[in-house]
Amino acid sequence: MTTIAKALEVAAKHHHGNRLTQAGRVYRQILSQQPHQPNALWGLGTLAQQAGEEKSAEALFKSAIESQPQFVKAWFSLGNLLQVRGQLPEAAQCYQRILELGLETAAVRNNLGDIRRKQGQWEAAIAEYQKALELDPHCTEADLSLGNVLYEVDRLPLEKYANYGALNCEAGWARQKAGDSIAAIECYQKAIALAPDLAIAHYRLGNILAIQNRLEEALSCYGKVLELRDSKSEESEQVGVCPRLASIRANSIQRQLDKAKKPDRLKIAFICQPAVMTIFPNPTDSLGILTYELARLLVRDCDVTVYVPGRDFREERHEEVLFRYIPIAEDRAIEEAMEVTIEETANESPDIPLVASSQYFLSYISRIARQLKIDRIDIAHVWTFSQFATILKSIEPNLKTVLHLGDELLLKLDKSLVEKRLKNIDLTIACSDYITEKLKRKFSKVSSQFQTIYNGANVDRFIQLSSLKTPKNVNNNRKRLLFIGRVSPEKGSHILLEAFGKVLDRYPEIELHLVGPTGVIPREFGIGVSDDPTVMKLEKFHREGAWSAYLKEYLSQLKKQWGEKIQQQIFFPGLLRQLQLVDYYHASDIFLFPSVWHEPFGMPIVEAMVAGVPVIATWGGAFPELIEDGKTGLLVERGNIDALAGAISRLLEDDQLRKSIARTARDRALDRFSFETVTDDLLYQYQQLGKRPKIDFAQPESIALI
Template sequence: MRITTVTQLSEALQVALQYHRANRLVEAEQVYRHILAGIPNQPDALYGLGMLAQQVGKYQTAEEFFNTTLLVNPESFKAWFSLGNLRQAQGQLSEAVEAYQRALALQPNSVALYNNFGYALQQQGKWENAIACYQKALEIQPNCAEADVNLGNALYAQGQLSQEKHAYYAALNHDLGVSRKIGGDLKTAVAYYQKAIAIQPDLVNSHYTLGVALQEQGKLDDAIASYNNVLKLNPSNTVVYTTLVQNKLARIDREQNKLNNKLNHQLNGADSKKRLKIAFVCQPFVMTSFPNPMDSIGILTYEFVRLLVQDGDVIVYTPGERFNTATHDGVDYRYIPIGRDQKLLNYLEKIPGFQNQKRPIFGSQLYYLAYILQVANDLRKQQCDVVHIHNLSQFIPVIRALNPGIKIALHMHCEWLTQLEHKILEKRLSKVDLVIGTSKYITEGIRQRFPKLAERCQPVFNGVNLDRFMNFYVKHNQQNGSKNNSAKRLLYVGRVSPEKGSHVLLEAFKKVLQRCPQTKLDLVGPVGALPYD
């Protein structure tokens, strides 16, 4: 339907913006072009297509759309501003300055404009004018971190930054580097870390995080140099940094060995070794969204696959409202619809006697059967070598029936294998290749109940990606002091509920306090509903 009314236009632009913000660029482009089919030269649609083109690196196309927007509406601030940003990104500094000046005439109180304008002037060597722009931005918005750090960096470059402000601006550069890295912008993150080190060369955490970012960029020699700088600085919390750096250097060594082996295979005309294809099956009753999982098993899976994808091809199956696929950091995520399962479970729960304490519904073979059938079928198509299942043993026979040669690992995060009916579990577990327990307690319980499987049971403790916490750790030590502090602090994160063993932890903590009275324990998570008998 062609757009002919103001209401239709407003609704279409809203839909296009929603698609654009959700990074659904194909759908956004379709809506923008549909608008233009009904209203040629509609400025908002032209501008939207310009932003889309810039986002995917089609700079010439983007500039054409911005220029067309300005022909239709010469007073468009956002078009002049975006045109300035586009030209600056291409190194066309004089043209960028010209566009910023046109934008400034239309909106003289834009913080972002003054900040970007200042940076363009700085790149031209016009330091005084650049500093004036940053100061104007901070006058309008005193808490603008980007303008503040640009001002500090400009003053430092000109030898005008007072010594007492060095630590502040070094820390600000570091923090912005951390936020850019979290956002996936490694190039900008590296630049911020390098500025932080230039201002304060002994900033250990910046050397470390710079090494991490360089390693992720594949610049292994530069990463090694950064890690070695960490060790040379001999930080107060030496044990923490030494352990982290040694782990990183060991990983780099493995990566370099892999590259060397691959090169040798190519030089000798030999086929490179087939990459292992591994699949993870997430719990269907938790709607995990990657790459930002909020549940504990989702987080663990995400950290696993980010490492495994370096050596193999990885697929993650997770529940969704409809079938969908996405790729993040080289990992293939497949969202499997669970609507039919939810309807069936709602029906089964109403049947008297269907479930009881010995046979709960989550132990039934019917529990999310449609979900695992879809997964098992896709595993067969993908020809995976290994599949990793969390908690749900009823998935094993379904996967084995459709994938006879696949290796199956069941990862237990709870005590279900020691609680559910033995005969049913024994039949399911006969088809598994490996049973992983998150603790020795869980693993030993499984071994004792199923002695024939003892050799297939192994504990693998849940790890922590320390890089996610280093910035907070360093800040805490800076605020509270890291020297001569013998007090230990323990952290529990999870549901505070008896089936999680919270009461056991508290009872054990009483004994810890008898020996180490200064120890603190923090429990973080929602309160569970199951009673403690």
């Protein structure tokens, strides 16, 4: 039992963590020892279903059932698969089999209700939904389905229309987040039919229609939101931000419609970082997300191609953006040799790390450069690596190049080397004035080349636009503190933990959630490149095992002081997917980001602002650009435990201040950090490239691979 049981547990953890390749490997290892192990067969079946391999999934579910005829999970999964494929009688048989096995659940009854509804058996459907609600009165799906059936047969009381309109709107949002656009549109349309004044339903329907390039229909939806702007309805007053967002989207779409009539569209190419295997249209890495959001909005005004590292060459198109995957096997194969080469030439080029070398993924960028020349691309947008611009210019001298920085790598390179490379870069964008001003000081001769464009946030994902009047922390009187980021000393996690211990004395019922991977940032990226006294104090945590030992000792002391109950007040859920983060933001009362080192931006801060959660951060890096102390958040001294504890207590004891900061911060984030605003800023800079003065260096103008 122990070996197989442990292996299944490992596979399940991989599966829940979305590490699908690892999960599949473990399931297959189990089957190599026990070829008919039902849980492993079922696990592989769910993986096949996620990959769209329906026939394989069906065969695996049936094999699991054959191995264990009373395996309820396999019957349920098979029923769901058959129902989606439209095989309704066969799906119903699967659910009936579960009932025969003696397991009656709300989910089974709800699914049977869906089948009866699709078959036009209205009374049978109503009976199934009612049974589901008897089993689980809080089953929202069954409640929603029952209301919709009653509406279809004209038996839904008028006073319940608004409630079921809101339920359909939230169901549409859930479908949209899951990637089911067709079901989402149906839900929004039903919400509008039930509650025509539900602004948020019109707004969300407009968004999804815009994504599908149904622009005139989207404009109509946004227009309806603006018509409702002066409505006295409770919903409009609660949401408030819908009209503003609708106005932004409507203007953007109108510009797109106007631009479509003009032939002079810029051709833009984004060059993704080669070391990160990003998969579009659902990237998980931060630069991948930023690239996708910018590209899908820029395509309204420009022709956009995104170059992505891949296993083989292929092309895909998502939301009118062309994605080209460029093989990097050759670069991967020589990566170790490159490291040796860099080490051997260290005396000649002491300030060139491997990632800044012209040999770094040379095949990848050279292939892209040749393709850009063929396609007559106007502007190449490169992330991070300045040497790529040099290579691009060497192959296509007429190309305009944009270097986009999200860190301080360029500042750490040899000045003369960077100045040579800047000859081949037409515009350098930094994610904050903190970085931009440092670049201007170091490279003052070309200060006009540096511009700030902040990182953007998907406001629709993080803003709390709910059509339901559900209060925060329902059934939970505790105030929740939230941190999202690497749980490391550089991020000030130890300062936060110590401050939490102090605040507990006055507010013993608060919770702290630290979301993210735990670990110390490598020394060469932190204290090894800093002379900041506050950052240098982190040296003690860089000894082997010191950070883990600190966390263990701190939690042990907290447990001694507060007893076992403290384990239900401090949580380390680890690394979560972005959609899971949204729920954490919305369930929290205060967001904390007490970074000790100087952050170049601070994406979690912006996300919290959009979500309407008041933020406490530190005076350092780009944070003062994001937060106006006392108005859109609170700022405290870096590394100061007492100051952080005081700020937390200040917000906990003042509900009005929390609400005021949250509201003002949200307004600023919507105005300044939405992807629409960021894209407009970027488009303006693209359009200015032809007007930018030529940089005159003392060195010759020849282009060399530096």
